[in-house]
Amino acid sequence: MMRWLRPVIITLGLMLLWQLIVWLTDAPHFILPGPLRVLETLIAQFPLLMKHAGITLAEILLGLLLGTLLGLISALSLVTWGGLRRWLMPVLVVSQAIPVFALAPVLMLWLGYGMASKVAMATLIIYFPVTAACFDGLRQTPTGYLQLARTLGANRRAQLLQIRLPAALPAFGSGLRVAASVAPIGAVVGEWVGSSTGLGYLMLNANARMQVDLMFAALMVLAVMALALYFSVNLIARRLTPWLQESTSSTTRGDSQ
Amino acid sequence: MEIRIEQASLHWQQHCVFTDLNLTLPAGQWTSILGQSGVGKSSLLQLLCGIADDADIRGRIQCSDGLPLEGRVAWMAQQDLLLPWLSLRDNVLLAARLTQSRSASTEQRELALYLLQQVGLGERADALPAQLSGGQRQRVALARTLFQDKPLVCMDEPFSALDAINRLKLQDLAAELLADRTVLMITHDPLEALRLSNRILVLQGSPASLSAPLLPAGATPRPVSDPQVLQQQAQLLTLLAETVT
Numbered sequence: 001m002m003r004w005l006r007p008v009i010i011t012l013g014l015m016l017l018w019q020l021i022v023w024l025t026d027a028p029h030f031i032l033p034g035p036l037r038v039l040e041t042l043i044a045q046f047p048l049l050m051k052h053a054g055i056t057l058a059e060i061l062l063g064l065l066l067g068t069l070l071g072l073i074s075a076l077s078l079v080t081w082g083g084l085r086r087w088l089m090p091v092l093v094v095s096q097a098i099p100v101f102a103l104a105p106v107l108m109l110w111l112g113y114g115m116a117s118k119v120a121m122a123t124l125i126i127y128f129p130v131t132a133a134c135f136d137g138l139r140q141t142p143t144g145y146l147q148l149a150r151t152l153g154a155n156r157r158a159q160l161l162q163i164r165l166p167a168a169l170p171a172f173g174s175g176l177r178v179a180a181s182v183a184p185i186g187a188v189v190g191e192w193v194g195s196s197t198g199l200g201y202l203m204l205n206a207n208a209r210m211q212v213d214l215m216f217a218a219l220m221v222l223a224v225m226a227l228a229l230y231f232s233v234n235l236i237a238r239r240l241t242p243w244l245q246e247s248t249s250s251t252t253r254g255d256s257q
Numbered sequence: 258m259e260i261r262i263e264q265a266s267l268h269w270q271q272h273c274v275f276t277d278l279n280l281t282l283p284a285g286q287w288t289s290i291l292g293q294s295g296v297g298k299s300s301l302l303q304l305l306c307g308i309a310d311d312a313d314i315r316g317r318i319q320c321s322d323g324l325p326l327e328g329r330v331a332w333m334a335q336q337d338l339l340l341p342w343l344s345l346r347d348n349v350l351l352a353a354r355l356t357q358s359r360s361a362s363t364e365q366r367e368l369a370l371y372l373l374q375q376v377g378l379g380e381r382a383d384a385l386p387a388q389l390s391g392g393q394r395q396r397v398a399l400a401r402t403l404f405q406d407k408p409l410v411c412m413d414e415p416f417s418a419l420d421a422i423n424r425l426k427l428q429d430l431a432a433e434l435l436a437d438r439t440v441l442m443i444t445h446d447p448l449e450a451l452r453l454s455n456r457i458l459v460l461q462g463s464p465a466s467l468s469a470p471l472l473p474a475g476a477t478p479r480p481v482s483d484p485q486v487l488q489q490q491a492q493l494l495t496l497l498a499e500t501v502t
Contacts, residue, residue: 148334150308151331153328159355167340243386243387244341
């Protein structure tokens with residue numbers, strides 16, 4: 001019961017705090033609109049908001065898919081070919097020194113004002129966390145598992161597919177969770193830099209026209225979307241590793257090493 | 258099949274742990290090696306299993322049938338090493354899953370279930386390892402070792418992570434299920450060696466050497482209350498304590 005009630009109470013509490021700030025500072029509605037006013041706008045402008053939200057969601061999901069796939073492939077290549085690791089790892093680390101946001105205008109220039117540049121932003125921003133998490137997971141297979149696999153006569157391919165890959169799933173899950181929480185940032189920043197659709201565009205546009213209530217409504221939609229995305233990814237990650245839930249609830253956790 | 262290790266030597270950080278070591282594992286007998294930690298007994302076992310990559314160990318291995326030993330050893334470690342994402346049945350079937358491209362045959366699945374029944378876990382074939390206690394998990398590891406059905410079974414302190422009662426139960430079970438097989442067991446527990454083995458060797462000293470084999474009489478598993486077992490346990494403990502200075 002409390003499990004379902006708690007998010008509702010937290011939401012209501014935050015709304016109340018928001019309203020209190022509005023009352024205390026006596027801010028005009030074009031500086032800080034109250035939650036009720038924003039809700040009104042949300043309902044009145046619902047079709048417009050949904051149209052833009054759909055675009056942003058598509059960008060986020062495509063970025064998530066591409067970034068995860070690229071990250072997974074990179075991590076697999078890094079563990080499979082030791083020589084590649086020595087050359088590629090420094091490049092990856094250096095690439096992280098360049099802020100992805102700084103690349104946004106260039107991506108606009110190369111890929112245009114459409115969805116492609118935003119998908120590229122989201123992909124780039126999640127690529128490194130996913131690669132790092134998968135790579136660590138694949139490297140840190142308990143040596144006992146691998147020794148056992150060798151005495152059982154497994155070749156390198158079977159070891160990778162049946163031992164190292166499943167053993168890396170928990171790490172992959174955490175990479176995916178990080179990706180789900182940063183991918184929306186990439187997409188929205190991409191929209192801020194230059195676009196004619198999407199929630200980021202709508203927010204910037206509403207702000208410029210002093211429609212602060214619409215800006216907040218878009219922000220709310222974005223927040224709900226990001227939360228929904230995080231929890232779905234979390235659910236998928238847990239489905240991928242059913243043994244983790246059981247071992248944490250069990251007192252006889254005998255996981256070796 | 259009799260297995261001989263000749264002129265084995267182990268070096269660790271430029272320090273000679275043992276050299277010129279010879280060991281014979283007679284066919285169908287249970288041989289145990291007792292020794293303190295750091296004396297190289299695990300490395301010796303890993304040499305037989307072909308997984309001694311960290312250790313600088315060398316030695317010639319000869320089988321009485323003249324064929325190489327590679328791929329004919331089943332290994333059971335101190336940790337159960339059950340894969341947490343596989344059911345008990347699939348863990349037992351691991352050798353089949355890892356080496357054949359198609360899925361396990363009906364006979365193999367039946368054999369896995371039969372072996373799980375033998376270790377008393379037949380009803381839990383579809384459970385995940387995390388739902389089991391430490392003793393139960395080691396039973397599954399024993400079933401997995403039996404499923405491999407190899408001419409040599411190497412056990413590296415297989416029951417040392419268990420509590421006293423579970424250890425005794427598992428020793429009984431292992432003695433029953435591994436009867437008439439060629440087994441090499443590494444242990445630091447004299448009682449365990451005395452209950453299960455046909456031959457007991459002590460590896461000690463610096464550089465370490467193997468003692469003359471002790472050949473306990475009577476059928477295994479020997480009861481813990483057997484006066485001869487108790488007497489020899491005291492004897493072995495004294496022998497082992499000598500080297501600790």
